[in-house]
Amino acid sequence: MKHDTLFPVEHLRQRALPEAPLAMPQQVLQRPFEWGSVFRLWTLVRLRRG
Amino acid sequence: MRLSAAPAYRQDRAVVFRWTALAVSSATTLFAAWLFVLLAQGDGWTALDAARLALSSLCVFWLTWGTMGGMLGLFVATPKPVAIEVDTPQAHGRTAILMPIYNEDPPSTFARVAAMSGRLLEIGAHGAFDIFILSDSQSLESATREALWLERLLTDCPAREQIFYRRRPKNSGRKAGNIEDFIRHSGAAYEYAIVLDADSLMEADAIVAMVQRIAAAPQVGLLQTLPEIVHARSVFGRALQFAATVYTPVFARGTALMQGGEGPYWGHNAIFRIRAFAQSCGLPQLHGNPPFGGHILSHDYVEAALLARAGHAVLLDPAIGGSFEEGPDNIMDFAKRDQRWCQGNLQHSRIVMAPALHLWNRITLLQGIFNYLMPPVWLALLIVSIASADIARPLYSYGYYGFERPGPDWAGWALIGFVAGILILPKLLIATLYILSGRAKGFGSRLLVLVSVMAEIALSTITAPIVLMFQVRAVLRVVSGFDGGWPPSNRKDGTLTLGQAMSGSWWITCCGAAGLAVVMSLAPALVVWSLPVALPMILAPFVIAATSRPLSALAALWQVPSETTPSPVLLEWERIHAGWTGAAAALGDEFGDPETANVLG
Numbered sequence: 001m002k003h004d005t006l007f008p009v010e011h012l013r014q015r016a017l018p019e020a021p022l023a024m025p026q027q028v029l030q031r032p033f034e035w036g037s038v039f040r041l042w043t044l045v046r047l048r049r050g
Numbered sequence: 051m052r053l054s055a056a057p058a059y060r061q062d063r064a065v066v067f068r069w070t071a072l073a074v075s076s077a078t079t080l081f082a083a084w085l086f087v088l089l090a091q092g093d094g095w096t097a098l099d100a101a102r103l104a105l106s107s108l109c110v111f112w113l114t115w116g117t118m119g120g121m122l123g124l125f126v127a128t129p130k131p132v133a134i135e136v137d138t139p140q141a142h143g144r145t146a147i148l149m150p151i152y153n154e155d156p157p158s159t160f161a162r163v164a165a166m167s168g169r170l171l172e173i174g175a176h177g178a179f180d181i182f183i184l185s186d187s188q189s190l191e192s193a194t195r196e197a198l199w200l201e202r203l204l205t206d207c208p209a210r211e212q213i214f215y216r217r218r219p220k221n222s223g224r225k226a227g228n229i230e231d232f233i234r235h236s237g238a239a240y241e242y243a244i245v246l247d248a249d250s251l252m253e254a255d256a257i258v259a260m261v262q263r264i265a266a267a268p269q270v271g272l273l274q275t276l277p278e279i280v281h282a283r284s285v286f287g288r289a290l291q292f293a294a295t296v297y298t299p300v301f302a303r304g305t306a307l308m309q310g311g312e313g314p315y316w317g318h319n320a321i322f323r324i325r326a327f328a329q330s331c332g333l334p335q336l337h338g339n340p341p342f343g344g345h346i347l348s349h350d351y352v353e354a355a356l357l358a359r360a361g362h363a364v365l366l367d368p369a370i371g372g373s374f375e376e377g378p379d380n381i382m383d384f385a386k387r388d389q390r391w392c393q394g395n396l397q398h399s400r401i402v403m404a405p406a407l408h409l410w411n412r413i414t415l416l417q418g419i420f421n422y423l424m425p426p427v428w429l430a431l432l433i434v435s436i437a438s439a440d441i442a443r444p445l446y447s448y449g450y451y452g453f454e455r456p457g458p459d460w461a462g463w464a465l466i467g468f469v470a471g472i473l474i475l476p477k478l479l480i481a482t483l484y485i486l487s488g489r490a491k492g493f494g495s496r497l498l499v500l501v502s503v504m505a506e507i508a509l510s511t512i513t514a515p516i517v518l519m520f521q522v523r524a525v526l527r528v529v530s531g532f533d534g535g536w537p538p539s540n541r542k543d544g545t546l547t548l549g550q551a552m553s554g555s556w557w558i559t560c561c562g563a564a565g566l567a568v569v570m571s572l573a574p575a576l577v578v579w580s581l582p583v584a585l586p587m588i589l590a591p592f593v594i595a596a597t598s599r600p601l602s603a604l605a606a607l608w609q610v611p612s613e614t615t616p617s618p619v620l621l622e623w624e625r626i627h628a629g630w631t632g633a634a635a636a637l638g639d640e641f642g643d644p645e646t647a648n649v650l651g
Contacts, residue, residue, distance in 0.1 A: 002508070004301065004556070012326070015214060016240040017056055017179075017182070017216055017235055017236045018215055018236045019235070020235075020236050020238035020239035020240075021234060021235060021236075021238060022233050022234060022236075022237030022238040022325070022328045023234075023328065024230055024234055024237075024328045024329075024331070024332040025329070025332050026235055026332040026333070026404060027331070027332050027333065027334060027356055028334070029333075029336070029352070029401050029403060029404040030334075030336060030400060030401070030404065031399075032072070036411060039616065042059045049140065
């Protein structure tokens with residue numbers, strides 16, 4: 001069962017985590033597909049074949 | 051100040067080793083292919099023979115490539131660590147020890163925190179470390195249990211000021227998201243982070259050594275230790291534990307030589323520089339839906355590749371001892387873990403072409419993908435071989451492989467011996483190394499090492515077809531769009547009844563029986579050759595149930611040093627865990643609820 005409320009023993013000796021934020025930029029792992037790249041590849045192959 | 055050692059690696063040597071491994075694997079594959087052609091062309095070359103040649107070449111290449119790690123680890127000396135003068139860990143800035151948990155058993159997990167905290171206190175290093183239990187548990191029951199056991203942990207730990215607990219109401223991004231959440235909130239307060247799993251245990255000396263080693267090598271962004279499997283109880287678990295203790299360090303040494311500074315990260319029992327990690331390892335969600343899109347499941351390999359892309363070295367340091375984890379205790383749990391890893395690794399097909407990754411990291415990702423694509427290749431080879439034998443049957447009266455075979459006898463036997471050699475030789479050589487170098491003492495005796503190795507080879511031969519079938523199913527599930535998610539591991543007693551084993555593996559029995567029936571009707575001469583694969587499959591439920599049982603009668607078999615001379619942190623964990631869970635028996639009646647009795651007792 002999921003729940004988003006405080007759980008019943010919140011008063012126990014839990015201490016807050018240190019407040020020391022550190023940025024974590026999202027990395028690029030996938031390039032969006034471009035039709036232009038297909039055209040460039042086709043041009044390259046055509047040029048190679050003379 | 052005292053002397054320690056900075057991790058050493060040679061990137062130029064790593065490149066030489068990679069080319070050597072590639073050359074040897076290619077040469078071996080060509081040799082095996084030549085033997086196969088000799089064997090197959092005797093009765094005329096068919097399209098099925100071409101398929102068998104392609105599939106068997108792929109299998110031989112893969113086997114040899116894997117074996118090369120072991121060979122390098124056996125025969126090539128690792129670079130000597132560079133002696134350095136080091137300060138106490140406090141001088142290097144603070145280190146956060148992170149233990150992400152997800153619906154785990156709190157007494158077992160929290161006892162690990164207590165044991166490590168106690169050991170750090172004992173050696174006077176606790177001041178440099180904060181321990182964070184980062185809970186992603188989603189059920190109210192798990193959250194409540196964690197809160198109760200946290201109270202017990204804080205009561206029992208003298209260094210309680212260094213122990214923190216937080217729970218995320220929503221586990222977005224799973225484990226990687228959990229770590230990222232910590233870094234975004236508290237990362238700037240620490241120089242390094244040591245990441246653990248819920249079943250990880252690390253000796254205090256190892257924790258301190260990790261900090262000192264990474265601090266001494268500014269170019270290193272992440273240092274991965276080689277965790278040793280401990281606390282195995284069953285036949286399957288103990289064989290796995292033995293194999294991991296005996297073979298894995300040698301293979302890991304060889305792998306580390308090949309990887310150089312572009313090594314692996316296995317997601318736990320490792321240390322990283324928090325700023326380097328934060329700058330380079332923010333993981334995006336992949337386009338599309340799971341299993342291939344969405345959150346990255348096997349995040350560790352990707353994070354290692356991203357650190358390398360950002361110019362940081364990622365090192366495997368097998369020299370750091372005192373790093374422990376637990377393994378699955380039965381084949382069903384092993385298969386469950388494999389399903390997760392399979393989905394995670396196949397998802398890497400979306401990442402392997404990520405911009406600016408190092409070539410070796412791309413190869414590592416591909417290797418992970420092929421780890422799971424190879425079982426279907428093996429199965430396809432078996433099926434094609436049976437089909438091929440049927441087509442060839444009219445060409446020769448009876449018999450196969452050396453009886454009335456049109457191809458030369460020696461070629462068939464040489465091919466079989468060759469493949470078996472690639473599979474078994476590294477294990478035998480490693481056993482010989484242990485026996486000759488006097489390292490057999492921790493395993494009982496020289497004779498016991500030999501017996502244990504032979505028994506492990508026998509057991510892995512029996513279980514291999516079953517594991518293969520589970521892996522094939524895992525791949526088929528993923529490619530057909532099944533999202534298995536990331537279910538929590540079963541870390542409790544893994545003993546299975548025959549009924550439980552049957553409900554999870556009846557389909558393997560059916561496949562094995564059907565396969566054998568096909569062989570009997572199409573190519574009776576192949577029946578004997580198919581039995582080593584078909585029999586374990588037919589008997590899968592019995593094998594799974596029998597190997598999940600404790601090995602009390604043969605306790606000496608597969609003995610490992612962590613049992614004969616356990617590390618202090620293992621003893622400390624056992625003491626604390628027994629103290630916490632043992633009280634229930636005495637106080638259970640009084641409190642009614644055994645768990646409450648444990649926490650309060």
